[in-house]
Amino acid sequence: MACEELGYLRLMKLIRAFEERVDRLFVEARIHGTTHLCIGQEAIPVGACAAIRPSDLASGSHRGHGLALAKGLVPNRLMAELLGRRDGYCQGKGGTQHVASLEHGFLGTNGITGGGIPIATGAALAAKLRRTGQVVLSFFGDGATNQGTFHESLNMAAIWRLPVVYVCENNLYAMSTAIRDAAAVERLAVRATAYGMPGATIDGNDVLEVREAVARAADRARSGGGPCLLECTTYRHHGHSKSDAREYRTREEEECWLALDPILRSERRLLGAGELTPEALKRLDAEVSAEVDAAVDFAEASPPLDPGLAAEGVFA
C-alpha cells in the first residue's frame, strides 16, 4: 500500500513540477497561447489512473496535463506539444486543449466544456458492443455538469448500461463562477440520481481515496453494472488560466485549501509511516525537477512542423 503511494506521490510531484514549469515558461514568453493548470488537483488523475488498466481509456477536459501524464504520456512529448513542436503528440497542431495519444488510450484534452463527455460515452458504447472488457473514464469539471452534453451522455450511458465512469473534478469554480451560483443542487453527485445511476462525493485530494472509489466504480462498470458518477472535491491553486487575478476567491479560502494539498497529505502519510525520509523526499523533488528540465530541453530542441504543411492533414 505504502509502496504504491510512493509511486503516486512521485507522479503527483511530476505533474506539479511540469505545471509549474509551464507557468514559468509563460512568464518568460517561451510558450505561446493559453493554458489551464491543474496545480492542486493532481490526486484525481493519479488516483483514478492507478485504479484502471493501461488498456482502459480516458478523456479529459481543458485542464488535462495531469491526466495526460497519469495516463502514461511522457513529459518530453507533452511539453513539445504545448510548445507547438513537431515531436509533440499531435505534431504541435493540437496544443494544450487538444492533446491526445490514442496508443495510450488517452482520447484527448478538450477545448469545449463538456465536449469530451459524449465522446467518452461513445468509446464505452464501442467497448460494450465489441466486448473488449474496457472501461472508459470521463473527466470533467463542475462547470461541465451544467452543459447539455453531461445530461445527454449520462442518460444514454444509463439506458445502455455502458462501461463508463464519470469523474467530476469539483474545484468549486468554473472559471470565475462559483458552482454554488451555477448549479441548482449543492452536491453534484446528486445529479446521478436523475440518470438512474449511483453517485458519490469523495475527497479528491486524497489519492488513495480516489483510487479506491474509481477502482470500485470501474470494477462495477467492467462487470456489466453500468456507469456511475464520482464527484471528487478539490481546489485549483492558480487561476483559471494565465490571465486571472482570482478576485472571485478570498485569500482565506485559498489558504484553507492549500493546507489540504494532496501532495502534502501524501508526504505526511508516507513520512509518518516511515516509508519516506526527508532526504528521500529531497531526492524525489530533484528527480522530478530534472525530468521536467529534460522535457523542456527536448521540446525547445524540436522544430515546429514545416509551415508549408500547415494546411495538410485535414482528411485521412
Add this chain to the structure above:
Amino acid sequence: MPQMSYAEAIRRALAEEMERDERVVLLGEDIGLYGGAFRVTRGLIQRFGPERVLNTPISENGFVGVAVGAALVGLRPVVEIMFMDFIALAMDQIVNHAAKLHYIYGGQARVPLVIRTPAGAGRGYGASHSQSLEAWFVHVPGIKVVAPSTPRDAHGLLKAAIRDDNPVLFVESKLLYGAKGDVPDPDEVCPIGRAAVARQGEDVTLIAYSRMTVLALEAAARLEEHGIRCEVLDLRTLAPLDEEAILASVARTARAVIIEEDTRRGGVGAEVAAVIAERGFRGLDSPLRRVACADCPIPCSPTLEEAILPSVDKIVVAVESLI
C-alpha cells in the same frame, strides 16, 4: 435493370455496407422498429438486431458525440438526424469535434462517421422542418458533404461515404424519397468529389444538386423547345467541390445558372460562383445567376412556400435573362 426509390436505394446501401462490415452501426431517433421518420431504415433492426441499429433518445448533440467517440475507437457509425433543421442541435460535436480530430491530433485519429439527414421544403412542414443547411458544413474544413439527386447516386455515394475514413454529411432530399430510378449494380461505389453531367448542352450550364438537379433537367427539357440547349451539371458532392468539372462545363457554354434549394445569401451557390469568377472569368459571356430559396424562413402555407422556393419556371426565366 432494377428500379427502386431513392429511399429504397439508401436502405439497400445501408444493408449492404452493414453486411459487408460488422463495424457499421446505425444510430438515430425512431430508426428501429418504426423504421425512421421517412421509413428509410425499415426492416434493418429485424435483420441486424438492436446492437447494430440503436434507437437513441432525443439528444442530437449527445448521440452525435457518442458516434464520434465510437468512430474514434474503431466503429463506423451512421447517424440519422431526422430533419436537417435538427442538425443545429449537434453543431458542436460535428464542427468542433468530428471535423477536427484527425487534423488536431496530428493524424493519429480517424473519425469514420456518416451523418444522414433529409433536407428540403415543399411539404408545408414549416420553418423548423424544411431547411437546407448544407452550406454551413461546406464551410467547415474536415467534413465532406454529399447530396445525391438520383437513387443510383444515393446508393453509390452512401456506400462511398460509409467506406470513407472521414466524417461525411450525406444530405438526402425528403421530396425525392419516392422518386424511382435505376440502380444497376449493388456493388457500385460512386466517387466522392466528382460531379456528373446529367444532360449535355452548348448554350448554358445549369449547376445544381439534389432535388434541384431534377428541376434543372425539367427546365432544360422545356428550354430545348425554345432552342436553348442547356447542360445540366449535377454537383453530387458539395465539399470537396468538383471545380474542374464546373470550370470545364462553363468553358464550353460560357454561361452558368446555379440552382440551389438553400437560401441565397452565403449558400452553396455563392461558393460555386466565386470559383467560376476566380478561375473561369475570361470564358464567361454573361454574368452568373443564382436561383435559390429567398432569404427568409420557410413559411408553412403552401402558396407562400411555393413563392419563395426555386421552381422550373424560375429557372427558365433566369436562363432566358442571359440569352
